[in-house]
Amino acid sequence: MNFLLNEQVELVAATARDFAEKHIRPDMMMWDEEQIFPVDALHKAGELGLMGVLVPHEYGGAGLGYHEYMHVIMEIAAVCGSVGLSVAAHNSLCTGHMLQFGNEEQKKKYLPKLATAEWIGAWGLTEPNTGSDAGNMQCVATRDGNDWIINGTKSWITHGNSGNVAVVIARTGEPRTSRNCTAFIVERGTPGFSAGKKENKLGMRASETAEMIFDNCRIADSQRLGEVGDGFVQAMKVLDGGRISIAALSLGIAKGAYKAALQYAKERKQFDKPIAEFQGIAFKLADMATRIEAAELLTSQAADLKNRGEKVTRESAMAKYYASEVAVAVSTDAVQIFGGYGYTKDYPAEKFYRDSKLCTIGEGTSEIQKLVIAREVLR
């Protein structure tokens, strides 16, 4: 599907595709096997403008829109989901939060570093006991004069160990009350801020996922993002945009798996003919292609609305929900089409299959997307 592409989107997509082929493909299986977070590849992506896609030129970014962003994530994820996830989390979450809710001083200080990937960003909402129920978080920030003291643990944080700076959402009011969370910028090296356990994951193994621990971590009030009590609402708005990037991540994985399976089905012969000539395989390919195009339409719709500054809660949840389930279904079919070879690391299908599952979990599970969609359609 390419009718929404224009010359600029095609050019940006080509840059991302070239980056992925040159700087990711050669080493990605080794990174995956050994769980190496390829920070140098992200620095390279930063030089190409891929780490601050939506950041305006005045803050050192590429100054592009959501269609370009969606295609950047798709092209990278079609080669490696892990790097796609890291690029998406850096752009949408940490950088996106500061871009939307930072004051001028904060934007001038942090966005140029993030947009060029001189600094890698992390974003901490989830905790060990509060994932889907993030509003019930236990990490607290207490006011002390002109400072805040943060105590608690954030878990499952992309770049939780290697991130140079994190946006952290902490509770500043009573539990289970409205407007009880506030967002803060915390730099790596701040006393009382350390990394905890690094997760050993099924897929997305080259995207670092780790705990962030706050033990009497003191930060100045100038590190607060927006108003006291706005943190949760801010986080939900950041996720509205972030979900477009997870939909794009899902699409990239689905496209990569489909492309590999299509080629293999034409080449692999059984019973003296290519397996693509068996209806059982051809119908799988037809389903894969149809689902991918439907997911791309939903994601493009959300990107379009976002570019126009409209509310995208419903559309981005639909795109994320549908595209992530498509990524899992398509990569599962890809393994099936590869047969026994699909179950080995000599062929690309197994990695797409492992990486795809994160897409139905991260930035809100499929069940939570359905809650969001239901709430919107029942309004």
Ligand SMILES: Cc1cc2nc3c(=O)[nH]c(=O)nc-3n(C[C@H](O)[C@H](O)[C@H](O)COP(=O)(O)OP(=O)(O)OC[C@H]3O[C@@H](n4cnc5c(N)ncnc54)[C@H](O)[C@@H]3O)c2cc1C
């Ligand atoms: C690789 C990876 C990277 C991540 N990166 C980040 C990051 O950078 N920053 C960050 O803050 N978080 C991050 N996360 C966390 C992620 O957003 C959470 O894992 C996710 O929101 C789900 O939370 P949970 O794991 O606690 O599951 P739970 O909330 O415990 O859910 C468990 C199951 O219960 C279901 N469930 C829960 N509530 C309901 C309900 N009301 N109705 C129906 N079903 C329900 C869920 O859908 C799920 O199937 C990351 C996670 C992973 C795996």
